[in-house]
Amino acid sequence: MRRQLMWTLVVRSFAALMFGALALVWPEVTVAALALLFGAYALADGLTLLTSALRREGDAGHRTAHTAGGVLGIVVGVTAIAWPGVTALALAGLIGAWAVGSGAAEIWAAARFRHELHHEWMLFAAGGASVVAGVLVWARPDAGALGMTQVIGVYAMIAGLLTLAAAWRLHGTTAAVHRPRHTRQARPT
Template sequence: MNIENLPLTQAIASNWWMLLLRGLFAIAFGLCAWFLPGVSLAVLIIMFGAFSLADGVVGIWMAFSGRQQNDHWWVLLLWAISSLLVGLCALFAPGVTAVVLLWLIAAWSIIVGVLQIAAAIRLRQELQGEWRLVLSGALGVLFGVALFAWPGAGILTLLWLIGAFAVLIGVLLVILAFKVRSFKVSA
């Protein structure tokens, strides 16, 4: 079976740069979280909100651009909408407490992780290396569970964990983007 000619692979390959953009946004967000630890909670909320909003907008673009070729485009759409809603909540309610922010991030991480795993299961028939998306999803779920389990760890620790999570997810998405870029898109 030549996976490069399957519809979902073609849809992703034609928008490989969107995966790259998502990965670069995640890496930039993670590096800011690491190297600017003295930022206030309000700035952290705005950074997270902007990251989630960008992730949601890019995800919606990917979902709708691939809907003609893929019956399961709605999984990508749910993933994107959850990111978009969390981003909007963070940006329009910046006065939330650190604990509420922690719960918001934890829930978002679990939801997106589960949806990434679901997308990878669907992609396993069409794309080699889907394990990267499974790994990304599993790390998201574990990250969310860890935040719910240890809410008193402190905002600085949360900031470092968010940074590590974002950089790792970003690197995996960049690798995946260059992998699917190599597929030829048929006209």
């Protein structure tokens, strides 16, 4: 179970880091290109979360949080990809809704993991960064593609790094749990 969660976090973090890097390196992106780029990211994140929820055993609350975040990511990702001619205002609403919704699901999942992980604060922080990014995009939809790209790009980099750090810490605890114990053998006298 821990290993599966670790890989879910790794895939999500790399998707976020790739999206964030592209968004920040390509600031003059058009609204149509931003819609496609964001749609691919939201779709990848949603598919990863939904796959994790369907394959995971155990806590129903955590699975529900991943299912909610996964379905939201898939719906928003497909909508953004299928609607590349979207206006900047509509795209701001779509990105803001996804960021707030997925951030809330991340916070919910982190709260459910309090008993299993000792570093869930990283997942809380990633969820919080998502909610803040969504609110910023909603607050200034008139900032256009450049403003949205910068906000969502910085958010994706922060969330990607926090999620990757959580995966790394989880890897350390998983390796310690699965490390075989070597018993000392008595020396012949």
